[in-house]
Amino acid sequence: MLVLNEEKELEINQIHKLDIRGKICPMTFVYTKLELEKMKKDQLLEVVLDFPAALKNVPKSCKSQNLGELIEIKEVKDKKKEWILKIRKL
Amino acid sequence: MDFTKEQIERYSRQIVLKEIGGVGQEKLLKSTITIIGCGGLGSPAAYYLTAAGIGKIRIVDFDVVELSNLHRQILHFNNDLNKNKTQSAYEKLHKLNPDVKIDIINEILLPSNIIEILKESNFVIDGSDNIPTKMLINDACVHLNIPFTIAGVVRFNGQIITVNPQEKTACYRCVFGDISENEPSMSCSQAGVIGLIPGIIGSIQANEAIKSILKIGDLITNRMLFLDLLKYRFSFIKVSRNENCLACGDEAINLIESHEYNIGDACFE
Numbered sequence: 001m002l003v004l005n006e007e008k009e010l011e012i013n014q015i016h017k018l019d020i021r022g023k024i025c026p027m028t029f030v031y032t033k034l035e036l037e038k039m040k041k042d043q044l045l046e047v048v049l050d051f052p053a054a055l056k057n058v059p060k061s062c063k064s065q066n067l068g069e070l071i072e073i074k075e076v077k078d079k080k081k082e083w084i085l086k087i088r089k090l
Numbered sequence: 091m092d093f094t095k096e097q098i099e100r101y102s103r104q105i106v107l108k109e110i111g112g113v114g115q116e117k118l119l120k121s122t123i124t125i126i127g128c129g130g131l132g133s134p135a136a137y138y139l140t141a142a143g144i145g146k147i148r149i150v151d152f153d154v155v156e157l158s159n160l161h162r163q164i165l166h167f168n169n170d171l172n173k174n175k176t177q178s179a180y181e182k183l184h185k186l187n188p189d190v191k192i193d194i195i196n197e198i199l200l201p202s203n204i205i206e207i208l209k210e211s212n213f214v215i216d217g218s219d220n221i222p223t224k225m226l227i228n229d230a231c232v233h234l235n236i237p238f239t240i241a242g243v244v245r246f247n248g249q250i251i252t253v254n255p256q257e258k259t260a261c262y263r264c265v266f267g268d269i270s271e272n273e274p275s276m277s278c279s280q281a282g283v284i285g286l287i288p289g290i291i292g293s294i295q296a297n298e299a300i301k302s303i304l305k306i307g308d309l310i311t312n313r314m315l316f317l318d319l320l321k322y323r324f325s326f327i328k329v330s331r332n333e334n335c336l337a338c339g340d341e342a343i344n345l346i347e348s349h350e351y352n353i354g355d356a357c358f359e
Contacts, residue, residue: 030102034093034112065108 016045021082028054029061032087036067039089047085048076055083066090091116097189101143109306115143119189121303124148124211126199126227128179130288131241131295132217133165138296140183146191147183150207151175152198162285199223200353201346204230213299214238217292221269222351228262229345231255232337239298239310241291244281246319248291251329252298252310255338259311264332264339287319 016039020031032047039045045068047058059070068087076082093101093112097119104110110118123144125132128151139147153175155166163175170178176194183192195207199218208214208230216227216239224240231238232255240262241250253261294315301307313326333339336349 026106027099027102030098030105033105034098037112061106065111 014043016043018045018047021048021050023049023054024051025054025057026061029058032058032062032085033065033067036062036087036089041089043089044071045085045087045089047087048082049085050082052081055085058085059087062087091119097143100187100189104142110304114304114306117303118143118300119145121212122146122148122210123213123215123299123303124150124208125215125217126150126223127217127219128163128165128175129153129159129217129219130162130243130283130285131292132179132215133163134289134292135215135217135296135299136165136179136183137186138293139299140187140190140192142296142300143187144190144299146193148193148195148207148211149176149179149183150195150197150199151179152196158279162283162288164289198353199226201226201349201351205234205346208236209234211236213302215295215299216240217288217295220353221266222353224262225266226346226351226353228253229337229349232261232263232342233344233346237302237309239295241295243283243288243291246284246287248287248317248319249314250291250294250298250310251314252302254302254309254311257311258331258338260329260331261335261338263337264335265314265329267332267335267337284319287317290317290319 016035018031018035020028028049028051035045055073062068068089071086071088074084076084101115105112105115121144123139125136128136128149136149155170155173155175155178157171159166165179165182174196176196180192180194197203204226214231214236216224218224235255237254239250239252253259298309301309312330313328316325336343337345
């Protein structure tokens with residue numbers, strides 16, 4: 001039982017990463033959705049992107065399709081106009 | 091399944107849909123659909139299903155392209171006259187989406203070959219122009235337990251029914267079993283047809299195929315959809331399974347082996 005729990009925790013702690021710099025909407029959501037579909041509930045996804053409209057569009061679409069929930073938006077250090085979206089798989 | 095970059099781009103507007111996504115797109119790419127006839131109904135159905143990324147589309151027809159076909163059979167162009175319709179269809183569909191395997195069968199559909207032709211299909215679309223062939227498709231699909239849709243068009247009117255034998259919904263023979271299969275149907279050349287009515291009905295048939303494979307929404311089962319484009323009347327009429335139906339009833343028989351279909355006799359041009 002203990003082993004199983006540890007495995008589960010490891011699985012949840014694994015952070016998926018997706019680099020979609022250069023992509024614009026709706027492809028930003030398409031790539032995010034395809035990644036979320038592969039993930040398990042409560043796993044985290046970090047999406048690096050540079051298309052400003054996606055900061056609103058991607059979380060909104062993820063929420064409306066019950067795929068994922070926005071945890072936070074971070075600016076990439078030393079980079080103007082690059083962000084990381086942190087999304088939790090629903 | 092890992093999609094290629096090209097597939098992600100090509101199917102992106104479907105993947106965006108809540109009802110499809112990558113999971114649904116993978117199902118489509120792994121499915122096989124057979125279309126009987128690449129004429130007025132088969133043309134739009136084949137175009138949209140090819141574009142949607144069905145894994146394999148099998149097209150069955152024995153006819154050649156005639157000038158009088160071109161106002162409605164949009165797979166075929168002026169320079170295809172006298173060409174086999176299946177060949178003409180293949181050329182367009184392969185150009186539209188080389189991701190899809192287009193399998194052409196240049197044969198008349200008969201009780202002797204129908205089982206072999208349909209057996210691998212996940213869904214079957216009837217785009218034939220005569221009632222004996224529609225009955226044959228109905229009976230074979232019911233026998234093989236494959237969901238299918240049958241349609242007909244004439245003048246400004248169209249009708250369509252989908253049958254899911256896995257859920258024992260009413261079949262085409264339940265509804266039309268009493269009409270004589272051997273009488274000439276009025277859907278032939280003398281009655282005339284506006285070119286776009288098979289365009290609309292054939293597109294709905296493609297929609298039925300996609301929805302059936304993805305198990306989404308409601309199909310046109312246990313009801314028929316009638317379209318009248320002169321008066322713009324769109325109506326559903328309820329139909330129900332006939333428990334005495336020879337194809338799907340409680341004491342159904344193997345009609346493919348025993349029934350006389352008169353293919354080719356019923357439609358007098």
